[in-house]
Amino acid sequence: MLDLLLPSLLNGVLTGGVYVLLALGLTLIYGVLHIVNFAHGSLLMVAMFGAWLLATQAGIDPYYALPLMIAAMFAFGWLLYAGVIGRVSRGEDRSILLATLGVSIVLDNLALVLFTGDTRTIETPYSFDMVDLGVVSVPTAKLISFGFALALAAVLWAFMMLTDTGRAIRAVAREPDGARLVGIRPQRMFALAYGIGVACLGAAACLLLPSFYVSPGVGNVFVLLAFTIVVLGGMGSFAGAVVGGLLIGVTDSVGGLYLGESLGAICVPLVFIAVLLLKPTGLFGARA
Amino acid sequence: MSVGPTRRMIVAAGAATLAMPAILRAQPAAVKVGLIHPVTGALAYGGQLCRLGGQTAIEDINAAGGIKSMGGAKLDALLGDAQGRPDIGASLVDQMSEQGAAGFTGCFASPIALAATQAAAKYNLPFCIDSGLADSITARGLKNVFRLFPTASAITTDAMAALDAINKKAGSPAKTAIIVHEDGEFGTGTAKLLGAKLETIGIRLIETIPHATPTRDFSNIVLRIKAAKPDLVIPSDYNNEYVLLARTLVQQKVDLASIFSVAGGGFNLRFAKEQPTIAENIIDFNHWYNPRSPRAATFRKRFEDKGTVFSWELLFGYFAMRFLADAMERAGSADKEKVVEALSTSTFNDDLLTYGPTKIVDGQNQNAHATALQIQQGDIHVVYPEQYSDATVVFPRPKA
Numbered sequence: 001m002l003d004l005l006l007p008s009l010l011n012g013v014l015t016g017g018v019y020v021l022l023a024l025g026l027t028l029i030y031g032v033l034h035i036v037n038f039a040h041g042s043l044l045m046v047a048m049f050g051a052w053l054l055a056t057q058a059g060i061d062p063y064y065a066l067p068l069m070i071a072a073m074f075a076f077g078w079l080l081y082a083g084v085i086g087r088v089s090r091g092e093d094r095s096i097l098l099a100t101l102g103v104s105i106v107l108d109n110l111a112l113v114l115f116t117g118d119t120r121t122i123e124t125p126y127s128f129d130m131v132d133l134g135v136v137s138v139p140t141a142k143l144i145s146f147g148f149a150l151a152l153a154a155v156l157w158a159f160m161m162l163t164d165t166g167r168a169i170r171a172v173a174r175e176p177d178g179a180r181l182v183g184i185r186p187q188r189m190f191a192l193a194y195g196i197g198v199a200c201l202g203a204a205a206c207l208l209l210p211s212f213y214v215s216p217g218v219g220n221v222f223v224l225l226a227f228t229i230v231v232l233g234g235m236g237s238f239a240g241a242v243v244g245g246l247l248i249g250v251t252d253s254v255g256g257l258y259l260g261e262s263l264g265a266i267c268v269p270l271v272f273i274a275v276l277l278l279k280p281t282g283l284f285g286a287r288a
Numbered sequence: 289m290s291v292g293p294t295r296r297m298i299v300a301a302g303a304a305t306l307a308m309p310a311i312l313r314a315q316p317a318a319v320k321v322g323l324i325h326p327v328t329g330a331l332a333y334g335g336q337l338c339r340l341g342g343q344t345a346i347e348d349i350n351a352a353g354g355i356k357s358m359g360g361a362k363l364d365a366l367l368g369d370a371q372g373r374p375d376i377g378a379s380l381v382d383q384m385s386e387q388g389a390a391g392f393t394g395c396f397a398s399p400i401a402l403a404a405t406q407a408a409a410k411y412n413l414p415f416c417i418d419s420g421l422a423d424s425i426t427a428r429g430l431k432n433v434f435r436l437f438p439t440a441s442a443i444t445t446d447a448m449a450a451l452d453a454i455n456k457k458a459g460s461p462a463k464t465a466i467i468v469h470e471d472g473e474f475g476t477g478t479a480k481l482l483g484a485k486l487e488t489i490g491i492r493l494i495e496t497i498p499h500a501t502p503t504r505d506f507s508n509i510v511l512r513i514k515a516a517k518p519d520l521v522i523p524s525d526y527n528n529e530y531v532l533l534a535r536t537l538v539q540q541k542v543d544l545a546s547i548f549s550v551a552g553g554g555f556n557l558r559f560a561k562e563q564p565t566i567a568e569n570i571i572d573f574n575h576w577y578n579p580r581s582p583r584a585a586t587f588r589k590r591f592e593d594k595g596t597v598f599s600w601e602l603l604f605g606y607f608a609m610r611f612l613a614d615a616m617e618r619a620g621s622a623d624k625e626k627v628v629e630a631l632s633t634s635t636f637n638d639d640l641l642t643y644g645p646t647k648i649v650d651g652q653n654q655n656a657h658a659t660a661l662q663i664q665q666g667d668i669h670v671v672y673p674e675q676y677s678d679a680t681v682v683f684p685r686p687k688a
Contacts (some may be wrong), residue, residue, distance in 0.1 A: 261498065
């Protein structure tokens with residue numbers, strides 16, 4: 001078993017990269033809007049079908065489709081917030097929660113009608129390429145995903161910290177009334193934050209597609225994990241999402257190795273509970 | 289200008305109404321048949337295909353002049369969505385029998401079939417199972433339940449016999465195997481059955497590896513397989529995991545004599561076409577149309593023209609309905625007692641099936657046998673038994 005530990009660890013870190021992107025979108029939406037986005041999994045599914053359509057119908061490789069999908073999902077997220085979620089919620093957190101849940105039910109069933117419940121995959125020229133890292137060979141696609149995911153996380157962080165728009169989003173998150181006083185329109189920032197959160201899913205979809213599958217239920221495969229990472233890392237925390245994503249990736253992989261892929265599934269919740277017992281606000285969470 | 293009905297239109301409509309009974313009398317009343325499947329929810333994909341198969345059979349039967357012994361009575365489909373829930377499947381039977389259903393086909397999944405057939409037993413209405421392999425469906429002594437297709441245990445027995453024959457013919461290159469299965473009832477049950485039978489055909493089971501559904505990553509499992517160096521990997525899991533496992537095996541360049549599955553979740557034409565490299569030479573023991581039938585090509589094309597890829601679910605849905613309609617034809621009536629009797633003595637035979645004439649014992653066709661299928665160059669071929677095969681089996685597969 002010991003000779004498999006290092007490959008398993010490495011595999012966990014690489015897989016965790018994409019988890020980071022999923023969690024970043026969710027934590028951003030939570031941090032700014034203070035709601036849990038129940039539509040997160042369904043929006044990931046939409047993005048994956050988008051990338052899949054681009055790959056199969058237009059012949060665009062998922063990696064080349066990345067900027068396009070980020071832009072498309074940003075627009076979709078923005079419109080969804082401005083047109084549906086923001087409108088029906090009338091500023092009440094509880095209603096936003098229900099609105100996102102409603103959106104997810106509509107999207108899931110729409111996908112079922114359009115694409116049926118079938119599993120779809122793509123085969124790319126690099127699908128079977130492996131990179132030899134000495135101790136283990138890893139799929140090239142996974143290595144690329146990992147790199148892209150962390151780079152995008154860094155870009156997003158820089159955007160939030162260094163630009164005026166980023167500061168405005170943070171201001172609205174912290175103090176909506178104060179932000180309004182200095183001329184920031186909170187509803188606009190909410191839509192923007194929701195759009196950026198969903199754009200993260202566009203990127204994650206392109207990075208997942210070469211090594212995963214798409215089906216109308218694919219969002220559920222990841223969404224619980226993303227919630228776990230966000231709460232574990234501290235709700236609304238950027239650093240928490242990054243560290244949490246990698247930690248959960250490694251836990252998932254090593255747990256599966258030692259306890260089997262069946263029993264190993266309990267490792268993630270165990271780590272989750274342990275962290276929350278020691279630090280109830282999550283790894284990087286601010287005090288409530 | 290007047291937009292209301294003119295006097296002439298009203299008179300014409302009245303005349304048409306008066307003429308109706310004469311037209312109706314000339315046509316025998318349509319026979320209603322209920323199709324119960326999960327067409328929404330988690331089982332939607334398979335349920336929709338079974339339904340499409342049944343509907344296509346009805347189209348074909350009606351186009352060929354309906355039930356001839358009943359004066360050309362047409363079949364009329366009552367469609368029900370069981371939503372993946374056995375209780376809904378059972379209540380659909382009640383509703384449809386109210387609407388006058390003379391018989392049923394369904395239900396894609398065994399749990400729904402168990403509940404729905406029991407509900408139909410209250411009315412003694414004939415029920416022909418399409419997909420739904422659990423032995424218990426026809427083993428409970430219900431007089432109204434019939435299955436043209438084999439049971440799960442019959443499929444496993446046949447599958448092992450097929451594997452044995454293929455292996456021996458190639459000089460027994462497969463001596464060891466690893467079973468990878470999902471840890472629910474389906475995967476665990478199949479793994480147990482297969483594990484026990486492997487030894488009897490001289491293949492040593494090295495290990496049985498369970499995994500959860502969904503499993504996002506098969507790297508660990510495949511590294512374990514690679515270290516154990518089995519000749520065969522036998523997956524028993526659902527669609528998504530089947531595809532991921534097969535892909536990871538190819539990525540990690542695991543050298544195998546073959547991947548051999550029994551009713552494998554992801555083994556289908558879409559997989560063969562979308563992932564030609566991964567899918568090449570995988571063997572699955574499952575249902576397919578008889579490629580040697582002169583009608584094989586048109587039968588497959590019939591479904592492709594409807595915008596779907598051909599799959600065994602379509603075959604099941606189609607022939608469950610054919611089987612029921614054939615019994616009505618034999619009985620010369622849609623009367624439930626007569627149809628149940630006709631089903632239990634049915635010798636239904638169609639050369640599109642790999643079966644020969646039907647022989648029903650306690651509702652179960654004793655002559656139903658699936659075939660070994662192999663993906664070769666992006667298409668699915670029957671490779672065993674030879675009397676139905678349209679390609680030679682590639683076993684062991686060429687080294688990676």
